Amino acid sequence: MQQIADSIRHSIRNNHLKSYVYSYPSKRSYKSLHNIGIAEIWHTGDRGPASIYIHIPFCRYRCTYCTLFLTTQGTEDIIQNYVDKICEQIKFYAKYTGRKTVVSVYFGGGTATILNEKQFGQVFSSIQHGFPNIASSAELCVEGSPDSMSEELLDFLKSQGVNRISMGIQTMDSAELKASGRPYPVSTTISAVENIRKRFENFNLDLIYGLSGQTYESWQNSLRHIVSSGPLTISLYPAISRPLTAIYKQQRLHPERYIDDQTTYAIYDSNVEFMQMNGYRQESFTRFTRLPENSSAYAQETSDFLGVPMIGIGAGARSYNGKYHYSFDYAVDLNEVGKAIEDYLSLEITEHSMVRYGIVLDAYEERLRYFILSLTLNQLSRAYYSSQFGRSLYSDFLDVIDALEAEGCIEPPSNDKIRLTRKGYKYSNLVAHHLFSSHVKTLEERYVPR
Structure with a gap:
């Protein structure tokens, strides 16, 4: 040491x-696993806490900075087939883990709010039937994008017990929004924030610094605008450039469009100062909240980091219990993601087919x-x-x-x-x-x- x-x-x-x-460890460290089944990882009589993560890998467009497992090729039939499959997977897991106390449920993506009300209802019904012991204090969170946060969908989510919304805004600058590959105006974001505020006290908004064409001043304008809307939590992420993403290629072709590392560090420092001045407490490198010291602004991540088992549902979800960490195979390239989703939809769910790819930790x-x-x-x-x-x-x-x-x-x-x-x-x-x-x-x- x-x-x-x-x-x-x-x-x-x-x-x-x-x-x-x-x-x-990250999913980049996962490798093929053999001869490990669900029964070895999860014990039927265990009533301890667990979180559920639902991965929805569909988006209407792919942002330049995106490193997520997602596809923009989700037809109505594919999305419905996917919903049917995750409900099948929930039912299967319930045989092994249905006695556990669920402390959080998180719908991530992709864009989780690409699902319609009927599809969300189908998934919630599967969870409620398979996992009857949902803690009264459980965090039920759905994430989405501004152009998918309709008032009707938000009303439905609230009726299903959802008590936290997380929305990726990323920028309030029209030019930056367009350069990032988001095909809607800033006014759509403003309306979405207002729709959420009317219905949910607990909501998080994401911003990203380091986007194409962004300046220190334009970033400050976006941040001031979001803080003025009063979210309980704000997450501020530096743009990450990784292979197979558009931003990775663009930064090499047009470095002049992007802020340098020194400016990135300066923005981080000014963010901390500005958020504290506006009554937000820093909870992690990226996250700031108005909640008091002993509260968590993102219960699922806190539980995950403290070792609460995770039941991952969907093609890109990660599961773990103790030393066992596993998932299906991981991809970013559009064609590879499409193939992975096809493999998931055609998968015969069995005790061993669920544990394909992962890592077993030693003490x-x-x-x-x-x-x-x-x-x-x-x-x-x-x-x-x-x-x-x-x-x-x-x-x-x-x-x-x-x-x-x-x-x-x-x-x-x-x-x-x-x-x-x-x-x-x-x-x-x-x-x-x-x-x-x-x-x-x-x-x-x-x-x-x-």
């Missing part, structure tokens, strides 16, 4: 920033996962670590904790929780990347984008 700690300190002092860590990787993800979310607890793993957090990660304290990234430990400072939030993803095990790094390096 001492070598990792030294590397972390060097990177912080040189102002290196890394891409947002949304999971550990060290499980401990590392907790440390990495809980640190980025400011939830690192000595007591929780001891109760989960029967070991001392300080004994296992002393060198890293000392390095973070010396660099001013964590507050001097005085109680159970190890708390990030403002500087710590900024470099939390850098720390996470440095902590990735050599095994996971090797698997990620071998991953071939497709």
Whole structure:
């Protein structure tokens, strides 16, 4: 750990920033699994907590910065067949996990709100029949885009118990919106925000900085506009350039259209300052909320990072329980995604067909996962670590904790929780990347984008 700690300190002092860590290990480290069945991973009598993630891989268009598993080729028949399939998958899982207490349900995408009311009703009915123990405090969240947030659909979602909406706005600048590949005017976004505000107290809005043609001033205008609309939570993401995305190609052809790293860092710093001035508390590198300190603005991610099992439903969903992390194969390229969806629709759902692709963590990787993800979310607890793993957090990660304290990234430990400072939030993803095990790094390096 001492070598990792030294590397972390060097990177912080040189102002290196890394891409947002949304999971550990990432799906880029997954490989083919054999002879592992659902019954080995999930135990029928378990009544513990679990989250459900529903992946809807359809969009009306593909944004230039998008790195998601999605297709724009979803016909009405394909989408309905997909809904039928995820309901079949929910029913299958219920045989093994139906006694669990569901603490969150999240519809992600793609664009989840591409589904109509009847299709949403079909999925909710399957969940309610298969999982009767939905906690009264459960977060039921649906994400979507401004041009799919009709008043009728929002009313229906609320009637089904949805209590959180997350909408990707990305920019309030017309030119940036067009350059990003979104074919609707800013007025559509304004109407969608108002429709959501009328019905939901708990809603999140996403913005992205680093888009084509964006300037520091245009970003500030977008941010001020969104803050003035009063969402409970705002997520601010730097644009990520990865192979097979349009932004990856554009940045190499026209670098002058994009802000440089130094400006990106300056925008991040100004975001933190501006959000705090407007009454928002930082909860992670990307997320700011008006909720109090001991509340979570995104319950499913918090539960996931703390190790609550995830039941993933759909072609691109990730599942995990303890050491087992698995999914179907992952893709970004349009043709590869189309093939993956076809494979999913034709899949005979059996105990072994569900566990095709993933990774089995050893005891060290499980401990590392907790440390990495809980640190980025400011939830690192000595007591929780001891109760989960029967070991001392300080004994296992002393060198890293000392390095973070010396660099001013964590507050001097005085109680159970190890708390990030403002500087710590900024470099939390850098720390996470440095902590990735050599095994996971090797698997990620071998991953071939497709």
